[in-house]
Amino acid sequence: MFKFRFFTVSLLAFFFVFGQVKVELSIHGVPVNLNQWYAQPNGDSVYVTEFKFYLVLPTDSLVLVDVSEQESLQLPYFSLEDETVLLRIGMDSVMNTSGRLDGPYDPLFGMYWAWNTGYTQLKCKGILQLAGKHHPFEYHLGGYRSPHATSVQKRIHWKEGQPLSIQLERFLSNLPVRTQPKIMLPGALAHQLFKNFTEGFQ
Amino acid sequence: MKTVFFIMLSLGLCAVALVAPNQELDFFVPQGWPKPRYNFESNPLSQEGFELGRSLFYDPILSKDSTVSCSSCHLQFTAFAHVDHPTSHGVDSRVGKRNAPGLMNLAWAPYFHWDGGVLSLNGQAVNPITHPDEMGSDLATVLVKLKREKEYAAVFKKVFGTEDIKTQHVLKALAQFTVSLVSYNSKYDRMTRKEVKFSEQEKKGYALFLKHCNQCHKEPLFTNYEFKSNGIGVNTALVDSGRANITGKAKDAFLFRVPTLRNLEYSFPYMHDGRFSKLKEVMEHYAHPANWAFPISTEPVKKKYMLNLAQQKDIIAFLKTLTDKGFLFSPQFGYSSIRE
Numbered sequence: 001m002f003k004f005r006f007f008t009v010s011l012l013a014f015f016f017v018f019g020q021v022k023v024e025l026s027i028h029g030v031p032v033n034l035n036q037w038y039a040q041p042n043g044d045s046v047y048v049t050e051f052k053f054y055l056v057l058p059t060d061s062l063v064l065v066d067v068s069e070q071e072s073l074q075l076p077y078f079s080l081e082d083e084t085v086l087l088r089i090g091m092d093s094v095m096n097t098s099g100r101l102d103g104p105y106d107p108l109f110g111m112y113w114a115w116n117t118g119y120t121q122l123k124c125k126g127i128l129q130l131a132g133k134h135h136p137f138e139y140h141l142g143g144y145r146s147p148h149a150t151s152v153q154k155r156i157h158w159k160e161g162q163p164l165s166i167q168l169e170r171f172l173s174n175l176p177v178r179t180q181p182k183i184m185l186p187g188a189l190a191h192q193l194f195k196n197f198t199e200g201f202q
Numbered sequence: 203m204k205t206v207f208f209i210m211l212s213l214g215l216c217a218v219a220l221v222a223p224n225q226e227l228d229f230f231v232p233q234g235w236p237k238p239r240y241n242f243e244s245n246p247l248s249q250e251g252f253e254l255g256r257s258l259f260y261d262p263i264l265s266k267d268s269t270v271s272c273s274s275c276h277l278q279f280t281a282f283a284h285v286d287h288p289t290s291h292g293v294d295s296r297v298g299k300r301n302a303p304g305l306m307n308l309a310w311a312p313y314f315h316w317d318g319g320v321l322s323l324n325g326q327a328v329n330p331i332t333h334p335d336e337m338g339s340d341l342a343t344v345l346v347k348l349k350r351e352k353e354y355a356a357v358f359k360k361v362f363g364t365e366d367i368k369t370q371h372v373l374k375a376l377a378q379f380t381v382s383l384v385s386y387n388s389k390y391d392r393m394t395r396k397e398v399k400f401s402e403q404e405k406k407g408y409a410l411f412l413k414h415c416n417q418c419h420k421e422p423l424f425t426n427y428e429f430k431s432n433g434i435g436v437n438t439a440l441v442d443s444g445r446a447n448i449t450g451k452a453k454d455a456f457l458f459r460v461p462t463l464r465n466l467e468y469s470f471p472y473m474h475d476g477r478f479s480k481l482k483e484v485m486e487h488y489a490h491p492a493n494w495a496f497p498i499s500t501e502p503v504k505k506k507y508m509l510n511l512a513q514q515k516d517i518i519a520f521l522k523t524l525t526d527k528g529f530l531f532s533p534q535f536g537y538s539s540i541r542e
Contacts, residue, residue, distance in 0.1 A: 099244055099322040101370035107328045108341045108369045114328040116448055117313075117321035145449070187450050 021075040023065055024163040025051070032168060034067055037129075046172050050125040052111065053197070054104070056088035062095060064104040064111065075164065085158050089198045090121035090151035093144035116186070118142060121150045122197055128177045135177035141194045143186020150186070150194040156201050167200040224248030224361060227378075229309065232386040234394070235422055238309035240381050245324060245374045247382065251361045254354075255379030257540040258372065263347050265337035272330065272376070273537070275302040279530050281465035282306065282383065284476075298335040299440055301476035303461060304469040306385040306529065312427050316458045316474040319448040327376045328369075341369050348372065353540050385464050385529040393523065394422070400523065407520030410513055414488070417501045418460045424524065429457040433502065434487060435495030437475045444474070456497050467525045481521060485514040 025032040028041065032048065039045045051067040058078045066072045078085065096118040101107060111120045120142040128135045142150050158164060174196050176189070183190050227247040231238060245251075258264065262271040276282040282305035300316055314320040320329065330336040331344060348354050348367050355365050362371045392398045400408060411419075420426040429445040436456055445454035458474045472478040478487070487493050489509035494502065509517070529535070 097321055099241065099324055101325060101373055102368065106369050107325070107373075108345070112325065112328055114320070114325070114332060115315065116319040117325060148450075185450070 020077050022163040023073045023075060023166065025067065025166045025168055027168050027172060032067065040169070040173060042173075044131075044173070045129045046126060047129070048124065048126040048172075050123060052109070052124075053089070053122040054091050054111070054119065056091060056095070058086055062091060062104045064109055066109075083157060083159055084155050086153065086155050087201070088151060088153045089201065090142075090149075090194065091119060091144070092151045093149065096144040113140075113142060118144050118186075122194055124171075128172075128175060130177070135181060137175055137177045137181045138184075139175070139182070139190075139193060140184045141190045141197075143190055145186065148186055148188055148191040150191060152195070152198040154198060154201055158202075165202045167202070168197075170200055171197040224250050227252055227382070229382070230384065232384070232391070232422070235386075236310065239312055240309040240323060245377055245381075247378050248361060250357060251375055251378040252382055253538065253540065254357045254361055255375040255377065256535070256538050257354075257357075258376055259379050260537050260539060261541070263351070263541075264331055264339060264344055266339040266343075270337050272327075275330070275336070276305050278532075278535055279468065280304070281385070281469040281530060283469040285470075298333070299442060300474055301471060304465055305380055306383050306464060307423055307462065308383065309381045310423055313459070316442075316461075317445050317448050318427075318429060318459050323381055324370075324373050324377045326380075327373050341372075344372065345369065351541055357540055383529075383535060385526040387528045388464065388526040389523040390520075391422075391526070401519070403516050403519045404523055406513075407516035407518070408523075410509070410517050411520050414502070414505065414507055414509075415517075418499075419463050424463040425460045428460055429454060430460055430499040430501070431457050431497045432488070433494035433496075433498030434473055434477065437477065440475055442474065457499075463521060464524045465526055465530060467522050468530055481518050482514075485509070485518060489514050 027038045027046070030038060032038070032051070034048055034051065037045050037047050048067070053065055055063050055065060055075070057063060057075065059076075061076070063075060064072060065075075098105070101112075105112075105119075107114070111123065113120060120140040122141040123139070124141075125138045126136075128137060144151065156164070171193070175193070180189060183193070225248055227249050229238065229242060229247060259272045259276075262268045262274075264271065275284045277285055284302035303316070308314070308323055311323075312318075314323065314326050315329075320326050328341070331339055331341065345367055348358075349365075355367065358367045358371055358375075359365045361375065364371075389398060389400075389404075393400050418426055418428065418430055418432075443455050445457040445459075446452065448454075466472075466481065470479050470481075472481075472484050478484050488502070491502075491506050491508065
């Protein structure tokens with residue numbers, strides 16, 4: 001416990017000195033929290049119970065962002081090039097199959113696909129209310145084999161001191177909850193949903 | 203003065219503890235075998251690491267209700283395959299979908315499981331530990347349970363240098379044991395080393411084997427690790443699409459990784475769904491093209507051979523030369539527990 005506290009304290013001190021980047025997820029401008037209903041402009045609403053995804057920072061370090069873990073929303077500082085930053089959303093195939101099992105790669109975080117080596121890059125679970133009816137959904141989006149690899153490199157506009165903003169409305173309003181409330185396999189559909197998510201990065 | 207002495211003494215003891223290394227374990231590659239594919243740098247073998255993995259392999263602590271261990275499905279004397287059941291049983295007597303394969307010569311395998319979906323031996327054990335039909339536990343619980351056991355904590359510290367047991371340490375310890383399960387002392391091996399001679403029947407069987415079977419069950423590992431179909435037909439009760447589960451490609455439907463034939467005599471039942479319990483039945487299938495169902499790979503089809511009963515018996519005689527009693531009954535691979 002003492003060790004852990006010491007570690008957190010020194011980490012905080014580090015960030016205090018060098019700054020850090022906050023990840024902000026939003027639906028129509030409202031910050032996303034778990035276990036809360038969000039009304040969409042079209043009258044539907046959405047309730048998210050789990051939301052986690054992998055990001056590869058410009059420093060090449062891998063982070064797992066988990067909305068249920070506040071600390072994971074604070075990314076270690078990375079530097080800018082002309083007010084843009086090059087991020088990879090979802091690990092590439094080399095990272096997927098590296099065989100590393102430590103740090104963010106730890107299967108403990110529930111992102112490791114045991115029977116089909118590789119990682120889920122985005123896990124999202126919740127309920128979508130459409131025309132008054134509840135549709136529970138669960139999506140494990142991953143896969144590193146082309147053409148359905150869930151890994152996208154993206155240059156994002158970003159200014160020092162601003163949060164890294166991710167808008168989820170495109171992703172959440174296009175979930176195929178009626179036809180495919182669950183996806184646990186790589187493939188075209190997983191790939192499409194993942195793409196919707198990456199388009200929410202500003 | 204006394205304090206200084208004690209500080210010196212404890213520093214000295216620390217230094218000894220630091221330099222006393224794990225006893226390194228050399229991985230033995232039998233003569234004439236290909237280079238192993240396992241990345242030993244990812245997990246350097248040591249005597250202590252092997253023993254830790256062995257103890258974990260036999261310990262039901264890894265399962266949800268502490269009833270099922272790896273060895274419940276992988277018994278040493280059946281070449282670490284599941285005996286008697288066509289598909290394996292786990293916690294709450296849940297029945298899995300596939301036959302547990304024998305565990306041997308895993309260092310040479312490019313991928314694991316009947317569909318090749320698992321790419322690393324280190325990560326493989328996440329499957330049985332978390333699979334609801336197998337051990338049905340979760341990794342966080344396993345780590346908590348292991349940390350509570352003083353003996354384990356001490357050995358983990360020795361092997362991996364930390365008492366903070368992490369998933370990777372448990373998995374790597376298990377892999378140190380499973381990767382060390384090398385079987386290379388069958389009569390066939392001793393024949394190739396010119397230590398013994400085959401009987402006339404074994405010789406005839408070997409010749410037939412080289413002609414009809416070796417394309418897929420390639421010596422010396424008795425598999426080419428490719429995905430094939432030997433024409434046994436789809437099991438309609440399980441509808442397991444095999445390799446296509448992983449690739450999502452129609453051309454891979456109902457293909458399975460060619461299994462090794464080493465220690466076959468003891469690793470019954472046979473095939474991914476354990477449908478045949480006797481070698482006689484397997485030979486009966488291969489002997490008659492009339493039994494071959496769609497899909498079937500081109501190797502046997504091209505030849506359209508028939509094997510009469512005498513030839514079937516010859517092949518079985520040869521297959522039995524792949525039994526390695528030293529492996530099946532070696533105390534080195536048997537039950538052990540560091541908790542007692």
